[in-house]
Every structure is written in structure tokens, then in C-alpha cells.
Amino acid sequence: MSLLVADNIAVSFGGVKAVQDVSFTVNVGEVFSIVGPNGAGKTTIFNLISRIYDVDHGSIVFDGIDITKVPTHAIAELGIARTFQNTELFEQETVLKNMLIGCHIHRTSHLISELFFLPSVKRQELEMRRAVEEVIDLLDLQSYRDNVIGELPYGVRKMVEVARALCLRPKLLLLDEPSSGLNPEETEDLSFWLEDINEELGITVIMVEHDMNLVTQASDRILAMADGRTITIGEPEAVQNHPEVLRAYLGD
Ligand SMILES: Nc1ncnc2c1ncn2[C@@H]1O[C@H](COP(=O)(O)OP(=O)(O)OP(=O)(O)O)[C@@H](O)[C@H]1O
Ligand SMILES: [Mg+2]
Numbered sequence: 001m002s003l004l005v006a007d008n009i010a011v012s013f014g015g016v017k018a019v020q021d022v023s024f025t026v027n028v029g030e031v032f033s034i035v036g037p038n039g040a041g042k043t044t045i046f047n048l049i050s051r052i053y054d055v056d057h058g059s060i061v062f063d064g065i066d067i068t069k070v071p072t073h074a075i076a077e078l079g080i081a082r083t084f085q086n087t088e089l090f091e092q093e094t095v096l097k098n099m100l101i102g103c104h105i106h107r108t109s110h111l112i113s114e115l116f117f118l119p120s121v122k123r124q125e126l127e128m129r130r131a132v133e134e135v136i137d138l139l140d141l142q143s144y145r146d147n148v149i150g151e152l153p154y155g156v157r158k159m160v161e162v163a164r165a166l167c168l169r170p171k172l173l174l175l176d177e178p179s180s181g182l183n184p185e186e187t188e189d190l191s192f193w194l195e196d197i198n199e200e201l202g203i204t205v206i207m208v209e210h211d212m213n214l215v216t217q218a219s220d221r222i223l224a225m226a227d228g229r230t231i232t233i234g235e236p237e238a239v240q241n242h243p244e245v246l247r248a249y250l251g252d
Contacts, residue, residue, distance in 0.1 A: 003028045003172060003204050009048055009058035018044040020228040021058070026172075031198050031205045033215045035239075036225035037248055042208040043085055044228075046174050049206075050082055051075050063171060079171035083161045083178065085208075091150040095141060095160050096132065098149060102164035103128045128167075135166045138200070139193055155186040159193070166197065173197065175207045179214055187214060194218050216240055224248070 004026040011019050019041040026032045034042045047053045049060055051072040059068045062078060070078070089098050136145055139159050149157060158178060165173055178194075179187045191214055197203050209215050215222060216236040224231040224239050226248040232239055239245055 001028045002026065003030075003063060004049070004206070005059075005061045006045070006049075007059050007061070009045075009060060010056045011044060011048060011053055012056060017228045019048065022223075022225070022228075022230050023058075024223050024230070024233055026204060026206055027220075028204055029198070029202065030220045031194065031207065031218050033207045033209055033219040033222045034225065035209065035212070035215055035222055035245075036231070039227075040225040040248075041228040042225060043176055046082060046176055046206075046208065049075075049174065050080060076168055076170075079169075080174065081165035081168040081170035081172070082174035083158075083165050083176055085176040085180070087157050087161045089149045089157060089161060089164070092148060094146050094148055095152075095163075096136075096145045098160060099132045099135065099164050099167050100128065103131060103167040131167055131169060135163045138166070138196060139163050154181045155183065158182065159190075162193070162197075166201070166203075170203060172204050172206065175205060175209075177208055177210060179209060179211045187211060190214070191218055212240065 002025045006022060006024050008021050008023050009019060010017070010021050022045065034045060036042055044053065048055055051067065051070060055068055059066055061067070062080065065078065067075065067078065090101065136142055139162065141159065141163055144152060144156055149160065152160070158181065162175065162178065179190055182190060194205065195218070198205055207218070219236055221234060222236055222239040223233045224242065224245045231244045231248060232242045
């Protein structure tokens with residue numbers, strides 16, 4: 001069953017065709033990766049899915065809903081969470097606070113009930129804290145929970161960003177270069193966490209990634225792009241050995 005269907009999507013900026021008529025389907029439970037050289041259009045695809053940009057044409061259907069025109073804020077509510085290529089956390093706040101902020105989107109209480117602190121609000125607050133604690137445990141972040149982001153090593157920050165996205169309890173998680181800036185040991189940890197996120201939490205993942213070892217090890221299928229276009233889509237081995245993929249990476 002497909003969770004996300006991108007059909008013939010395209011967007012240009014001025015003269016630059018960042019994404020040109022790309023189509024792909026991501027199945028429920030998959031780890032689907034997007035690879036390609038710098039400027040291939042990978043992050044732009046995430047920005048189209050998360051409604052930061054409008055498509056010029058084509059459609060994106062998520063969980064049966066055409067999201068091509070939904071407002072940006074509705075994306076998280078529908079169950080899509082993402083991390084950014086350059087981490088975007090509140091530097092002066094603690095890990096815990098950053099995660100609680102990430103959770104807030106899921107609250108349905110209104111101002112009036114919050115003012116009177118009705119039982120429903122209290123219940124949501126407790127649920128939110130429980131969700132945060134679960135994610136802290138899952139990603140082994142206990143020892144950092146009260147640290148201010150600005151004082152943490154880069155590798156930990158990247159995991160906090162993943163953790164914050166998970167607090168939304170998404171159906172689909174978009175990870176933009178999760179391993180960039182990580183050392184080999186941290187990258188290996190990341191691959192285990194990815195497996196937990198995918199298998200234990202049952203979250204479908206789309207990952208943009210340059211580390212081909214991580215990609216081939218973690219992905220069910222891969223979309224390879226260059227210059228805004230699809231080169232090929234398929235299982236890791238086939239994509240890795242595709243002549244045009246080799247050419248895009250290595251040159252002629
Ligand atoms: N907001 C924008 N305004 C103008 N050009 C843009 C914008 N966003 C992306 N582009 C251009 O679109 C193309 C694709 O960019 P994109 O960021 O999607 O590449 P990428 O595959 O993520 O590359 P990288 O591996 O370097 O992150 C590039 O030429 C980029 O300069
Ligand atoms: Mg990018």
C-alpha cells in the first residue's frame with residue numbers, strides 16, 4: 001500500500017529547473033532514499049512535500065489526501081515530520097524544551113480550556129510528556145535531556161532534531177542528510193536508530209543521504225536524481241550499479 005505518491009512534480013526558480021517531472025511512490029513501512037549530486041533537487045523534493053514550496057505542476061498524495069495545496073501548518077497535523085539539512089533547533093533551550101515545543105503541534109486544546117486547565121488539557125499535557133520521554137529513551141538521549149542545545153556536540157544535536165520530529169508521532173519522517181557531520185561511529189548508531197524508528201515505531205522514512213553505505217544498508221528502495229531529473233528508481237544494488245548513477249557520481 002502506498003503512503004505517498006508524487007506524480008510528475010516540477011518546480012523552477014527563475015531559470016533553474018530544480019525538480020523536473022519526477023514521479024515516485026513510497027510504500028507504507030518503507031525506508032526510501034533519495035540520492036544524487038549536489039543541486040540534484042533532493043531537498044527541494046522535501047520542501048515540496050512539506051509545502052514550503054508550491055509545485056509548478058504535478059501532484060503529491062499523502063495517505064489518500066492530495067496535499068499539493070494544503071496549508072503548510074496542516075502537514076504536521078496530517079502526520080509528516082522532517083529534519084533539516086542544517087539543524088534548526090532552539091539553541092538557548094534544553095533538549096527537553098525543544099522536544100516539548102515539537103510536540104505542541106499535536107495538541108487540540110483551545111485557549112479557553114487551557115485558561116481553566118480543564119482535565120482534557122491536563123491529559124494532553126501528560127500524554128505529550130509521555131511521548132517525549134518515550135522518544136528520549138528510544139534514542140538514548142537521557143543524559144542530555146537538561147542540556148542547552150548550544151553546548152552539545154553536533155552529532156547529539158542531529159539526534160535531538162530526529163527526536164523532536166518523532167515527538168509528532170508522524171506516519172512519515174523526512175530526514176535530510178541525517179549522517180552529515182557525523183563520525184563513522186555516530187553514523188553506525190544512526191543506522192541502528194533508523195531501524196528502530198522504522199521497525200519498532202512503524203514509521204515510514206524518506207531519507208536524503210550522501211553516505212552510500214548507509215543508504216544501501218538502510219533502504220528498501222532508492223530514487224537517484226541528477227539535475228532535477230530521475231535517473232532511476234529501484235533496489236539498492238541495482239541503483240548503485242546503474243551506469244548513469246555511476247556517471248553522475250564519478251564523472252565520465
Ligand atoms: N529557494 C530557491 N531559490 C532559488 N533556487 C533554489 C531554491 N531552492 C533550491 N534552488 C536550486 O534548486 C536546485 C536544487 O537544489 P536542492 O537544494 O534541492 O539540491 P540538493 O539535491 O538538496 O543538493 P545538496 O546535496 O547540495 O543539498 C539548485 O540549483 C538550487 O540552487
Ligand atoms: Mg539538499
